[in-house]
Ligand SMILES: Cc1cc2nc3c(=O)[nH]c(=O)nc-3n(C[C@H](O)[C@H](O)[C@H](O)COP(=O)(O)OP(=O)(O)OC[C@H]3O[C@@H](n4cnc5c(N)ncnc54)[C@H](O)[C@@H]3O)c2cc1C
Ligand code: SF4
């Protein structure tokens with residue numbers, strides 16, 4: 001087995017991983033950096049983000065306001081020290097990206113333009129038309145090419161972390177083009193593997209978002225935090241789950257039910273605002289969880305529009321006019337046209353809530369460090385937590401930058417602390433075991449079990465039990481189903497025996513990861529007997545700060561369901577209050 | 587629901603057991619609104635798990651899923667079956683790239699070329715963060731914006747006959763990206779990039795077939811970018827030779 | 835190593851038969867041959883003129899024979915094809931800034947046609963045809 005020694009290994013080359021790599025290379029050109037990714041960096045799902053990245057830019061905005069929106073939006077489950085740090089760093093990081101060439105949209109005087117997003121008191125979303133994530137990812141990737149010390153391993157699929165002596169020692173990964181296992185030895189590993197939306201059937205997430213890094217850390221003994229909090233985005237296209245950015249509503253798009261009525265006013269987000277004059281934090285600019293929940297209620301009332309792919313409501317942008325749509329929302333225009341056959345200049349487009357983002361993830365502290373020495377995590381796979389129970393739109397892209405850099409700084413500090421010698425013998429032993437496990441997948445006896453069946457049953461179980469609204473009995477069913485599926489998964493045999501670019505093999509590993517992550521979601525949701533942010537329980541409709549102003553921590557227990565315990569939320573200056581998104585507030 | 591049985595002929599290749607690619611046919615019940623990628627996923631999930639191809643976003647932005655569909659380079663996630671002529675649909679890996687396995691091609695050559703054109707802002711001097719963002723007017727942004735839309739899907743390389751005949755050619759996407767940075771008001775690195783692109787393997791290899799721009803799914807117009815660079819390079823040459831004092 | 839990337843050779847001599855796009859491109863390139871031949875025939879005409887009346891008449895007979903006319907028509911067709919295809923792509927090679935954007939493509943293309951028409955007119959006038 002080939003062994004590659006480095007000082008820091010980064011797993012994942014999306015926004016977070018690339019930012020971390022650049023920060024490492026800048027911190028010390030002598031560092032040996034290995035950047036692993038199961039796809040070429042520019043294929044990472046950061047490229048799909050449309051709307052923008054939040055950071056205080058205008059003189060009428062302030063750090064306090066961004067703080068308030070984030071913490072309130074997160075239903076007070078955010079760690080406030082982390083939020084403060086995040087908000088202070090945000091404008092610097094977005095500026096740095098500007099210096100690296102990101103084509104931010106501009107005001108006429110040449111300054112960077114900002115647009116409003118849901119749940120924001122003041123416009124603070126920096127945007128590059130409606131392709132912000134795409135530009136952010138390509139700017140970071142292209143900038144990373146400047147640094148010789150970043151050694152890239154593209155299409156190298158990480159399967160295991162190496163841990164011994166209670167410390168991280170590196171990881172093992174399969175090079176997809178040869179099918180060969182490689183051992184990456186390093187005293188520090190940063191996980192930046194992104195989210196896990198693929199555990200649900202309807203999602204804005206690409207095929208690669210299978211929670212690999214979450215599962216790797218979880219199996220290595222690091223708890224997964226706040227996994228029950230899954231964000232639905234209110235405006236996805238029904239058949240494909242393709243997202244129409246929140247920017248649609250930021251620019252003035254409105255939601256209507258089958259009668260053309262702007263139903264959000266019935267769910268505490270009114271009074272109705274005039275067409276084309278969106279009011280911040282009101283109606284369509286309410287937070288995502290509330291909008292998705294309002295959809296569910298309308299559906300129950302029979303006010304939705306039936307389509308071939310299920311019930312929808314209508315996103316109407318026709319009053320914005322062609323010129324504005326083409327300037328500000330060209331990608332939305334293209335997507336709606338191609339995938340829904342709708343010209344948004346002329347017609348309203350049918351949409352429904354789709355799974356979008358995992359607020360939960362690998363437990364890290366404010367320094368992006370996990371409890372396992374040497375293991376760091378950043379981006380969507382991590383939970384710091386700045387997103388609490390519901391992420392404020394456009395905080396995530398900024399989070400990639402701020403905590404990607406932070407993870408790199410922490411890793412450098414850790415590597416330099418001198419206590420980090422890699423235990424070669426132990427690492428070799430583990431790597432051989434990992435290789436044997438991979439081989440065992442190929443050697444499984446034939447069976448009737450199929451990957452497709454297990455995957456479909458998993459996504460179905462998640463949608464029915466752990467969707468927008470949840471309750472005890474359904475969640476129990478889901479958790480039971482997942483336990484069984486985890487069992488069944490072990491008998492799936494690979495039909496493709498070739499070593500070269502075997503995606504059946506990688507899909508099987510991904511399925512294993514998804515099942516572990518899905519089970520953590522369901523069990524965490526079952527245990528949280530309250531409603532908060534994106535976690536809404538029909539049998540526990542109130543928020544319960546007394547018992548549950550706490551982070552859930554799911555601990556891996558092998559074949560059994562995870563063990564749950566709880567961690568206090570860090571509160572510095574904002575006590576839990578009421579989330580008010582009616583137009584009546586100050 | 588309107589379903590149609592459609593036959594897909596897909597080029598398969600497993601280097602471990604085969605010496606050359608072969609076509610394999612699959613009959614797929616296609617939904618009206620499907621793209622070719624949906625059919626491939628159907629094949630992989632229900633008919634034949636050994637078929638391999640790249641994809642991720644299913645929304646024409648990650649650039650993974652380029653392939654030849656009926657001989658045309660296309661993103662399979664944007665190639666609607668209803669838009670293709672009735673009959674068998676032929677799917678092959680992107681032309682002009684070596685086949686790694688099935689529909690997966692080897693991208694090393696492009697990745698090296700991308701790196702060689704220095705696709706990043708090279709400022710005159712490092713701007714401190716405290717100085718805030720550069721000013722860049724919408725007009726200055728428009729100068730390069732179109733050329734910054736490239737998703738590296740490589741359809742243009744599969745369409746370009748020059749790249750097929752002369753693999754040393756830097757090629758459309760990498761050159762368009764060079765132009766993108768050259769035109770950015772924040773960048774001062776054009777001279778450095780000229781060493782690579784104002785060469786025979788650079789812009790001068792292009793004979794303006796224009797196929798790249800016709801197949802580009804993001805309207806990047808690499809052919810236009812290359813012609814503009816030729817004009818600029820020619821202007822450079824004349825300035826240097828007619829006004830030697832301008833040489834720095 | 836189990837890899838063995840398969841390289842599909844591009845047919846060196848017949849590559850342009852692979853699709854219509856390439857054929858159109860080849861036609862555009864081939865048009866130069868006809869334009870070149872036409873220019874050559876004009877040069878020959880000049881030489882003939884200098885050689886005297888007899889040679890000149892001979893030349894005129896040649897170009898007004900059916901083959902001569904066919905050749906002229908072909909050359910004219912190719913010249914038009916060449917010009918039109920070039921005019922259509924000019925907006926992409928020359929972007930003229932205007933306001934926050936650029937002069938729209940059709941305007942640039944039309945400008946080319948107008949100049950073409952004006953120049954042709956001037957020549958026809960000078961030659962006394964009009
Ligand atoms: C459609 C859409 C729109 C969005 N819009 C916005 C927005 O407007 N504003 C906002 O703030 N946020 C938005 N988000 C959220 C945001 O884009 C994501 O949370 C963020 O991009 C995640 O980045 P990341 O770097 O953590 O992961 P990703 O970009 O997903 O990258 C993950 C990386 O990990 C690698 N990887 C994963 N598993 C393995 C493995 N086993 N081995 C090796 N490598 C591995 C992958 O190859 C990839 O490089 C949006 C999300 C989606 C899906
Ligand atoms: S220029 Fe167009 S066709 Fe070529 S790689 Fe970029 S997006 Fe694809």
Ligand code: FES
Nearest residue numbers: 643644649651663
């Ligand atoms: S799957 Fe991403 S471009 Fe087609």
